[in-house]
Amino acid sequence: MLEKKRPKALFFDVNETLLDLTKMKASVSKALNGREDLLSLWFTTMLQYSLVTTASEQYEHFEDIGAATLQMVAANNGISILEKDAHKIIMKSLRALPAHPDVKPALSALKKAGYKLAAFTNSSNKSVKNQFEHADLTAYFDEVLSVEDIGKFKPFSETYEWAAQKMNIKPEDCMLIAAHGWDVAGAVWAGWRAAFISRPGQQKFPLAPKTELTEPDLKKLADILVTYK
Structure with a gap:
């Protein structure tokens, strides 16, 4: 059997891939009068x-x-949320997200195996800094990349190209690890390798190229990646 070649860096999506959104979903659901059925609509x-x-060609955090969009979804369902209250709900809940239980063991194993680790998120610089401090994840990463610095969100191809350049690595030597079908699809289309983490409620896009790996959690993925040469 051929040995798998190691990526030169692993890029991790943050929200839902590393951080558990359960508490945030509860806060948003409460603001939407307990309408849990509106959560996926809001995120979409x-x-x-x-x-x-x-x-x-615009950018907002x-x-x-x-x-x-929380205000928009609320208004469409006869619920009124003031702008200041919507911001408070989102910012407060985003900053208080814990890491999934599999995250720290996986990151520790990958660092011990000599991998270069980068966080790569649609969140702003300030937000991801606060998130990682709260979840105690900062020390695991060699680099934390926010799309704020390029002003273009994933999954635009230019954003993956920018992240590869920031790490001084060719696209084919990058691997994105994410729990979102749209994110891994964007990475593969940009010439990256990708691994999909099948968190509950998440699916790959059937029309996208296949990801190199698909695992139910990060620890199982790490167990495979540490065998790469």
Whole structure:
């Protein structure tokens, strides 16, 4: 059997891949009068408008888009949320997310195996800094990359190209690890390798190229990656 060649760096999506969004979903659901059925609509709308801003050559912080789209989804369902309250809900809940239980053991194993680790997120620099401090993840990463610095959200190809350049690595030597089908699809289309973490409720996009790896959690993925030469 051929030995798998190691990527020169592993790039980790943050929200949902590393951080457990359960508490955030509870806060958003409460703001939406307990309508848990609206949570996926809100997240999809937030992603939609992040793409709209980039396609229109604009940029707003992901958290601000999250607050704005929370107001939109609420209004469409007869619920009123003030702008200041929407921002407070999103910012407070984003900063208080714990890491999934499999995250620290996986990151520790990968660092011990000599991998270079980078976080790569749609969140703003300030937000991801606060998130990692709260979840105690900062020390695991060699680099923390926010799309704020390029002003274009994932999954635009230019954003993956920028991240590879920041790490001084060719696209084919990068591997994205993410729990979102749209993110791994964007990475593969940009010439990266990719691994999909099948967190509950997440699916790969059937029309995208296959990811190199698909695992149910990060520890199982790390156990495979440490065998790469």
